[in-house]
Amino acid sequence: MSANPTVQPGVRVEVRGLHKSYAGQAALKGVDLDIKAGEIFVIMGPSGSGKSVLLKHMIGLERPDSGDILIEGKSILDGEDVANRFRLAMVFQSGALFNSLTVGENVSLYLTEHRLKPAGEIARIVAEKLAIVGLQGVENKLPAELSGGMKKRVAIARALVADPQLILYDEPTSELDPMIAITIAEEILRLNRRTGVTSVVVTHDRELGFGIASRIGMISDGRILAIGTPEEIKASTNPLIQKFLKAEYSSNHNLNSQIERQTP
Numbered sequence: 194m195s196a197n198p199t200v201q202p203g204v205r206v207e208v209r210g211l212h213k214s215y216a217g218q219a220a221l222k223g224v225d226l227d228i229k230a231g232e233i234f235v236i237m238g239p240s241g242s243g244k245s246v247l248l249k250h251m252i253g254l255e256r257p258d259s260g261d262i263l264i265e266g267k268s269i270l271d272g273e274d275v276a277n278r279f280r281l282a283m284v285f286q287s288g289a290l291f292n293s294l295t296v297g298e299n300v301s302l303y304l305t306e307h308r309l310k311p312a313g314e315i316a317r318i319v320a321e322k323l324a325i326v327g328l329q330g331v332e333n334k335l336p337a338e339l340s341g342g343m344k345k346r347v348a349i350a351r352a353l354v355a356d357p358q359l360i361l362y363d364e365p366t367s368e369l370d371p372m373i374a375i376t377i378a379e380e381i382l383r384l385n386r387r388t389g390v391t392s393v394v395v396t397h398d399r400e401l402g403f404g405i406a407s408r409i410g411m412i413s414d415g416r417i418l419a420i421g422t423p424e425e426i427k428a429s430t431n432p433l434i435q436k437f438l439k440a441e442y443s444s445n446h447n448l449n450s451q452i453e454r455q456t457p
Contacts, residue, residue: 202230202231202358202389203230203231203232203358203359203388203389203390203391203392204230204264204265204279204358204359204391205227205228205229205230205264205265205266205391206226206227206228206251206262206263206264206359206391206393207226207227207228207262207263207266208224208225208226208227208228208247208250208251208260208261208262209225209260209261209262209263210223210224210225210259210260210261211223211224211225211247211250211257211259211260211261211262212224212257212258212259212260213246213250213255213257213258214258219415220243220246220415221243221246221247221250221257221260221415222243222414222415222416223260223416224243224247224260224412224415224416224417225417226410226417226420228391228393229391229407229408230391231385231389231390231391232385232391232392232407232408233381233382233385233392233394233405233406233407234391234392234393234394234406234407234408234409234410235393235394235395235396235401235402235405235406235408235409235410236248236393236394236395236396236409236410236412237395237396237397237398237399237402237409237410237411237412237426237437238397238411238412238413238418238437239397239413239437239440240397242412242413242414242415243412243414243415243416244395244396244397244412245286245363245364245395246415247395247412248283248361248363248393248395250262251269251361251393252281252283252361253269253281254283256270264278264279264281264359265278265279267279279358279359280355280356280357280358280359281355281357281358281359281360281361282351282352282353282355282357282359282360282361283352283360283361283362283363284345284348284349284352284360284361284362284363284365285348285363286363286364286365286367289348290336290344290347290348290351291336292335292336292337294335294336295332295333295334295335296323296328296331296332296333296334296335296336296339296347297316297319297332297333299336299347299351300319300322300323300332300347300350300351300354301315301316301318301319301354302351303351303354303355304318304354316332318354319332319350319354320332322350322351322353322354323347323350325350325353325384325387326346326347326349326350326353326380327346327380328343328346328347328350331343331347340373341368341369341373342369342373342376342377345365345366345369345377346376346377346380349380349384353384356388357390358390358391359390359391359392359393360384360390360391360392360393361392361393361394361395362381362392362393362394362395362396363395364395364396364397364398365377365381365394365396365401366378366396366398366401367398374398374401378401378404378405381394381405382405394406399437399438402423403423403426403427406422406423407422408420408421408422409421409422409423409426411426411429411431411433411434411437413433413437418431418433418434419431419434426438
């Protein structure tokens with residue numbers, strides 16, 4: 194598919210010497226990353242390794258004790274300038290939908306709150322973004338009427354409303370059965386190919402990571418252990434990486450091959 198001409202290309206992200214502690218406990222210990230514009234970069238590691246903390250820093254929800262995060266060379270700590278220059282979006286682990294709002298109202302929230310478009314144009318955009326994730330005609334449903342996988346896709350559609358240049362996904366397949374997880378993986382791949390958006394995906398699911406990643410950053414105890422292609426990470430001799438990969442293999446060993454087989 195050709196890229197949407199209204200969407201600016203994905204952005205380059207640099208993480209430099211990031212440190213963060215909570216109540217004296219270090220969560221990030223000097224993290225450095227270079228994420229290329231337009232790639233799917235997966236941050237993978239066990240629970241409690243610092244993945245979600247890192248993601249929250251990248252979207253500006255947390256401020257580091259030291260270090261910096263740059264988007265196209267501009268520090269996100271200078272929040273006003275970055276907010277005006279670049280469009281960022283996050284898909285939260287829970288979906289973070291408002292239960293009292295319809296699907297259409299959830300997806301349109303960014304546009305309506307900022308009064309960026311007239312009502313008729315907003316309705317068209319909402320329908321367009323829902324169609325991209327395969328959810329035509331659900332605008333009037335409430336989140337309680339949706340399955341877990343549908344809620345995740347609504348959250349992705351909501352992120353797309355801003356035509357983002359960077360999308361961050363926090364555990365996008367958590368609490369989903371394997372077949373629905375494949376659907377979400379395929380959506381992430383298709384959006385990346387369609388728009389050229391830079392995608393950063395945090396997950397402990399190694400099959401998801403290997404199925405969608407351009408490159409993977411392995412994290413453990415707040416430190417990056419290795420960065421490489423899926424093939425390079427699989428071939429790593431680092432004992433912590435091998436321990437993580439073997440622990441995850443037994444329950445999900447078919448997911449990666451199904452993602453690769455089903456995605457064009």
